Amino acid sequence: MHPVIFNATLEEILNLVGTFAFAESGALLAVRKNYDIVGMAVLALITAIGGGVIRDLIIGAHPPVAFTNANYLWLALLATILTFFAHPLLNRLNVAILVFDAAGLAVFCISGAIKALAYGLGPLPAILLGTLTAIGGGVMRDILAQDPPAVLRSGSELYALPAALGATIIVIIAHFAVNDSLTVGLTAVFVFVLRLLALRYHWRGPRPRRASDTR
Template sequence: MLTDLFSPSVQHSLDLAGIFVFAISGGLLAVRKNFDVFGIAVLAEATALGGGIIRDVIIGAVPPAAFTDLGYFLTPLVAAVCVIFLHPQVERINGAVNVFDAAGLGLFCVAGTTKAYAYGLGLTSSVALGLVTAAGGGVLRDILANEVPSLLRWDRDLYAVPAIIGATIVALLIRLEELTVVTGSAAAATAFVLRLLAMHYGWRAPRAYHRRSSATEEQI
């Protein structure tokens, strides 16, 4: 099966690591918004599991893995507890958290694409669900926090583009029947490196040609 790029134990560990880091980012935003402990937990869960749940519902993999594996559900709660009691320390290592977040982006865009294809979707649809898996939780996080999703904001470093590129590479590898542990890992690494470069150099997507809006970045 295409989703078996890694052994089950390795895949599960990688999933939990990505879920934990995504949950940290959700919890930190909740603290900045002055949410209570329940709100912190909700944002952590939504950020970590939202993309995978949306993907699984669309492809018919129900109930979603987030509801059948207790580890998937509990890991964001552990991250939320860490944020509740240690958020000043977590904020100080936010740069490291962003690096792991980029790693989760690379892993999930590959895992989402391969799982969607394994459930019978075409390559283009599989790429779209690879993006949903990687970035859907972040969109839910921002909506719940009453913010314009970072995915849609020009004044944010590239996030969707690295995920799309990683997912597209996976689709091409499937098309060429060259998807293996090595090539799948290379696709995840490509998305990871592109995200790191975007953060380091401040890469952003272009806006509309001859844009006439007078809104500033702070007003958007």
């Protein structure tokens, strides 16, 4: 078992920030799809808590923290209400969705890995759960909105890979017992910037070479 050097307050802050960011991305997508406020709330909630619920069910944290701490649900609903009234200020909805999604991705890959380590999981399971926490809500959001999930979309820019790198950094930090909240914050910034750069410059993961590619 790796020494867990992250305090509960830091994990709580990360979860709250990620919840709001992902809820905003879900609510904004609902606006783009012309959903009503109920549809906005559904997409906001599923995006905000989906990955964390899956993680908690896997590691045996029952009931999931999203249902034992009402702050997460209220925060997602607050994001819905703010988006309902303020979305005209966001002239480019697609850009806003991607920015909030990148922020949620950056924060949740870290908090997911931290919680996995706290439950005694090894390095690889912690990385996988950190990545799943980061991408799970977005995948569920896209499926409900009838969009191809970014992680499975042909030609999609890097999505799961930045999350996996962030979770890997957290596992390394824990292994060397580097008790430094600044390092955790810099990791979140790294994942966030990497995702935005991938979107800006269309960085994509490697794909297998097919026979048709050599013609």
